[in-house]
Amino acid sequence: MAALLEAKALTAGYGQTAVLxxxxxxxxxxxxxxxxxxxxxGKTTTLRAVSGMVRTGGELRLAGERxxxxxxxxxxxxxxxxxxxxxxxFMELTVEENMRLGAYVRRDRAEVEGxxxxxxxxxxxxxxxxKQQAGTLSGGEQxxxxxxxxxxxxxxxxxxxxxxxxxxxxxxQEIFAIMRRVREEQSVGILLVEQNASLALDFADRAYLLETxxxxxxxxxxxxxxxxxxxxxxxxx
Amino acid sequence: xxxxxxxxxxxxxVQAPPRPALAGWQRSAVVLLGLAAALVxxxxxxxxxxxxxxxxxxxxxxxxxxxxxxxxxxxISLGHGAFYAVGAYSTAILMSRGDWSFWATLPVSAAxxxxxxxxxGFPALRLGGLYLALTxxxxxxxxxxxxxxxxxxxxxxxxxxxxxxxxDPPSWLPLNADQWMYVVALLVSxxxxxxxxxxxxxxxxxxxxxxxxxxxxxxxxxxxxxxLKTRAFAVSAMITGVAGSLGAVVIxxxxxxxxxxxxxxxxxxxxxxxxxxSILGSVFGGLFVLFVPNIAEGISKAAPGxxxxxxxxxxxxxxxxxxxxxxxxxxxRWRR
Amino acid sequence: MDGLAHQITAGVATGGIYASVALALxxxxxxxxxxxxxxxxxxxxxxxxxxxxxxxxxxYWVAFVATVIVSFAIGVAIERLLMRPVQHAPVLxxxxxxxxxxxIVGNATGWVFGYTTEVFPSPFESEGxxxxxxxxGHELGSTAVTLAVLLLVYLFFRHTTLGLAMRAAAYNPASSxxxxxxxxxxxxxxxxxxxxxxxxAGMMVAPxxxxxxxxxxxxxxxxxxxxxxxxxxxxxxxxxxxFAVGVLENLAGAYVVGTELKLTVALAIIIGVxxxxxxxxxxxxxxxxx
Numbered sequence: 001m002a003a004l005l006e007a008k009a010l011t012a013g014y015g016q017t018a019v020l021x022x023x024x025x026x027x028x029x030x031x032x033x034x035x036x037x038x039x040x041x042g043k044t045t046t047l048r049a050v051s052g053m054v055r056t057g058g059e060l061r062l063a064g065e066r067x068x069x070x071x072x073x074x075x076x077x078x079x080x081x082x083x084x085x086x087x088x089x090f091m092e093l094t095v096e097e098n099m100r101l102g103a104y105v106r107r108d109r110a111e112v113e114g115x116x117x118x119x120x121x122x123x124x125x126x127x128x129x130x131k132q133q134a135g136t137l138s139g140g141e142q143x144x145x146x147x148x149x150x151x152x153x154x155x156x157x158x159x160x161x162x163x164x165x166x167x168x169x170x171x172x173q174e175i176f177a178i179m180r181r182v183r184e185e186q187s188v189g190i191l192l193v194e195q196n197a198s199l200a201l202d203f204a205d206r207a208y209l210l211e212t213x214x215x216x217x218x219x220x221x222x223x224x225x226x227x228x229x230x231x232x233x234x235x236x237x
Numbered sequence: 238x239x240x241x242x243x244x245x246x247x248x249x250x251v252q253a254p255p256r257p258a259l260a261g262w263q264r265s266a267v268v269l270l271g272l273a274a275a276l277v278x279x280x281x282x283x284x285x286x287x288x289x290x291x292x293x294x295x296x297x298x299x300x301x302x303x304x305x306x307x308x309x310x311x312x313i314s315l316g317h318g319a320f321y322a323v324g325a326y327s328t329a330i331l332m333s334r335g336d337w338s339f340w341a342t343l344p345v346s347a348a349x350x351x352x353x354x355x356x357x358g359f360p361a362l363r364l365g366g367l368y369l370a371l372t373x374x375x376x377x378x379x380x381x382x383x384x385x386x387x388x389x390x391x392x393x394x395x396x397x398x399x400x401x402x403x404x405d406p407p408s409w410l411p412l413n414a415d416q417w418m419y420v421v422a423l424l425v426s427x428x429x430x431x432x433x434x435x436x437x438x439x440x441x442x443x444x445x446x447x448x449x450x451x452x453x454x455x456x457x458x459x460x461x462x463x464x465l466k467t468r469a470f471a472v473s474a475m476i477t478g479v480a481g482s483l484g485a486v487v488i489x490x491x492x493x494x495x496x497x498x499x500x501x502x503x504x505x506x507x508x509x510x511x512x513x514x515s516i517l518g519s520v521f522g523g524l525f526v527l528f529v530p531n532i533a534e535g536i537s538k539a540a541p542g543x544x545x546x547x548x549x550x551x552x553x554x555x556x557x558x559x560x561x562x563x564x565x566x567x568x569x570r571w572r573r
Numbered sequence: 574m575d576g577l578a579h580q581i582t583a584g585v586a587t588g589g590i591y592a593s594v595a596l597a598l599x600x601x602x603x604x605x606x607x608x609x610x611x612x613x614x615x616x617x618x619x620x621x622x623x624x625x626x627x628x629x630x631x632x633y634w635v636a637f638v639a640t641v642i643v644s645f646a647i648g649v650a651i652e653r654l655l656m657r658p659v660q661h662a663p664v665l666x667x668x669x670x671x672x673x674x675x676x677i678v679g680n681a682t683g684w685v686f687g688y689t690t691e692v693f694p695s696p697f698e699s700e701g702x703x704x705x706x707x708x709x710g711h712e713l714g715s716t717a718v719t720l721a722v723l724l725l726v727y728l729f730f731r732h733t734t735l736g737l738a739m740r741a742a743a744y745n746p747a748s749s750x751x752x753x754x755x756x757x758x759x760x761x762x763x764x765x766x767x768x769x770x771x772x773x774a775g776m777m778v779a780p781x782x783x784x785x786x787x788x789x790x791x792x793x794x795x796x797x798x799x800x801x802x803x804x805x806x807x808x809x810x811x812x813x814x815x816f817a818v819g820v821l822e823n824l825a826g827a828y829v830v831g832t833e834l835k836l837t838v839a840l841a842i843i844i845g846v847x848x849x850x851x852x853x854x855x856x857x858x859x860x861x862x863x
Contacts, residue, residue, distance in 0.1 A: 051751065053747070053750075071750075072750040072751065073750045073753050073754060073755050073756070076750070076751060076752065076753040081751075082751050084747075084748070084751065088747065088748035090741055090744055090745050090748060091744070092740075092744050093737075093740065093741065093744070097737055097741075100734070100737060101737065101741050101749075101752045101754075102752055104734070104738060104752045104753055104754060105752070105753035149752065153752070307665070311665075313664065313665060313668055315668070315672070360844060360847065360848045363847065363848060363851065364847055364851075365664075366664035366668070367607065367608055367664060367667075367668070368847055368851070370608075370664075370668045371608055371610075371797060371843070372843055372847060374610065375794055375797060375839065375840045375843050375844075376840060378790060378791070378794055378836065378840075379794070379837050379840040382836045382837060383837055498790075502672060502675075502676065505669070505672060506672070509669055513665070540680075540684070541680075542676045542677070542679060542680025542683075543676065543677050543680045543681055545673075545676050546672075546673040546674065546675070546676030546677035546678075546680070547673070547677060549669060549670075549672065549673040550655065550669075550670055550673035550674070550677075553659065553662075553666050553669045553670055553673065554658060554659065557662075557666060
């Protein structure tokens with residue numbers, strides 16, 4: 001059975017600079033794959049490659065269909081939701097407007113209303129701040145909003161770029177707890193980029209370790225988490 | 238950084254000019270040859286055609302002025318016609334109301350325009366590319382109205398304008414007045430072109446371009462951006478103003494409606510088509526500004542404007558570094 | 574000499590025109606961070622199209638609607654054909670393309686429609702002054718029309734999904750793509766809307782100033798001044814600014830500088846705003862570049 005997302009010999013870069021030098025990874029249906037590595041390893045670039053924000057070479061297949069070279073908005077319309085680094089919140093718009101934009105491509109109005117309720121179930125604070133300008137939300141709340149926006153697409157594949165970045169540990173815990181619930185309740189595959197390796201390995205099924213644009217270690221997350229030498233050399237703990 | 242991110246708004250249309258491939262003496266020889274060649278038309282052209290060529294030289298000088306502040310220093314001016322007008326009127330007023338000789342008016346015109354350019358340079362510091370373009374554009378549109386105003390009518394001659402008389406050629410030269418004007422225009426322009434060429438190749442020139450391409454880095458390296466930019470405006474205004482003075486005396490007439498925003502636009506188009514940030518490009522620009530409308534007018538009254546616009550857009554899409562850039566690239570390929 | 578009250582109401586009427594064009598300018602600015610120098614010429618061109626429809630026998634309001642639709646299409650076409658190829662180019666190139674557009678549209682108008690000044694009909698003719706001698710029929714009617722247009726645009730942007738998508742695309746194109754918005758088409762739509770609004774402005778002002786190829790150039794300047802005064806990235810501000818400039822211009826022209834220098838008033842406002850408070854009264858743009 002084909003994986004939800006499959007990358008083979010994927011290359012990507014900005015202008016003349018190549019960042020990814022041919023990597024292979026996969027995300028199973030309803031599975032979670034984690035991309036780990038230091039700053040500059042190419043993790044964010046990998047997510048951008050999947051959502052079509054950078055030029056790519058090699059093979060990138062979503063449920064068997066080749067998506068290299070498609071425009072971002074077309075990839076999104078195929079069910080890929082990307083929560084970018086920096087969250088990409090529409091600062092000048094309200095929380096409500098941000099959420100409506102999340103559901104922009106959907107045609108099923110009634111279901112969307114139901115999904116709004118479900119999101120409030122995950123993140124009650126968003127209901128409180130519904131009419132507020134998104135730029136006034138705290139970092140944690142903006143992260144919740146960003147995830148909500150992505151989930152409102154009812155994506156098949158969710159790309160998460162450093163959800164823990166800049167957030168207090170308690171908030172991060174909260175977010176990952178919700179992510180677990182999401183994973184159980186919705187059939188969505190997740191490609192997670194995280195600097196916080198232990199958090200990621202705890203959550204993921206598979207893990208890939210990126211170093212300067214190449215994958216140096218890959219395997220089941222649990223194994224990697226227990227491998228002392230890997231942890232010490234690459235993950236710093 | 239993603240492929241979809243916007244490029245920063247610094248106008249990097251051309252790379253730094255390549256180091257000249259000719260030795261010092263070769264360069265001087267080329268310049269002298271060029272000047273000699275420029276004198277040939279004196280002997281073969283009819284009066285009217287010589288007048289047109291004279292205007293082309295003057296336009297080239299005006300475009301050079303614009304190039305200094307916009308091409309080399311990145312401050313977009315859509316209002317250089319205003320400096321041209323001020324130069325023209327300075328000379329016209331002094332000659333017609335004050336009975337000055339033409340040569341005496343030149344330094345005054347230069348000084349006035351430099352001061353005006355300097356004054357414009359200050360608010361310009363606060364404006365980014367687009368807003369400066371907008372402000373100078375507004376200036377260009379407002380100029381005819383200002384020139385017609387009653388308060389200064391006694392000086393400017395109001396709507397009717399002022400008439401001038403071309404200076405007589407010196408008695409020891411066997412030239413008529415038109416030919417003499419051609420020589421004068423050539424002389425003044427050559428001097429200013431040479432000075433500009435030296436300026437651009439000097440440290441100051443590099444600083445101007447550095448300020449254009451990467452202001453933060455330039456400042457970090459100790460360049461005083463504010464001083465550079467205001468002085469660039471002053472020099473630029475002075476050069477275009479002197480061109481205006483020459484134009485006034487060659488045409489022998491100034492009136493507010495000769496200086497609509499069309500002048501500013503022509504200079505801008507000439508700069509782009511000739512070659513932004515290029516001395517040689519300014520020459521091409523001048524030729525373009527003068528001769529294309531003449532040819533186009535033969536087609537229809539509207540044709541010059543439409544053709545200008547089409548050519549401008551065509552060059553921006555296909556040949557952003559203008560004629561001069563095209564020549565440069567061909568020369569580089571030929572040399573290989 | 575007209576009374577102060579009439580100067581003010583006349584100022585409001587012309588202010589409505591400036592507000593409309595200012596709104597068109599801001600719509601394009603917000604989406605692309607470029608100022609459409611050719612907005613006025615496009616509006617003039619549209620007004621000539623309207624005149625052609627009317628002279629062909631169409632009733633006024635049919636011609637009006639037809640012109641708005643055609644102008645919309647022209648705006649979309651210009652964005653797709655001219656703006657899209659240079660979207661990542663430096664500022665100088667963009668300014669150049671706008672100037673080129675100004676030249677082409679401005680001169681094409683004369684070429685296609687001739688240079689004689691034409692009379693343009695108003696659907697609001699009245700015998701005398703209305704509202705107790707304050708306004709002419711046309712001033713009242715055109716103010717109503719421009720206000721209606723501005724209201725419709727406001728409602729569109731605030732309360733429709735498409736309007737929301739367009740605002741999102743203007744604020745944050747990258748994030749907009751990530752929710753599936755086709756940003757390129759949003760820009761084209763913005764241009765179309767701006768062109769349509771400009772066309773309405775042109776048709777409202779033509780009966781007053783008579784239609785000739787240079788009709789809108791001065792008006793463009795006032796619209797710039799209004800947009801800057803209100804804040805070039807703020808549609809509400811632009812509208813308020815437009816009305817303010819209309820009233821200011823009329824008062825200044827009547828009581829301070831005389832009608833010959835009215836354009837200089839616009840220039841003074843532009844320079845004043847940019848030097849004193851570049852973000853305008855309501856805007857957020859920070860302009861400190863050295």
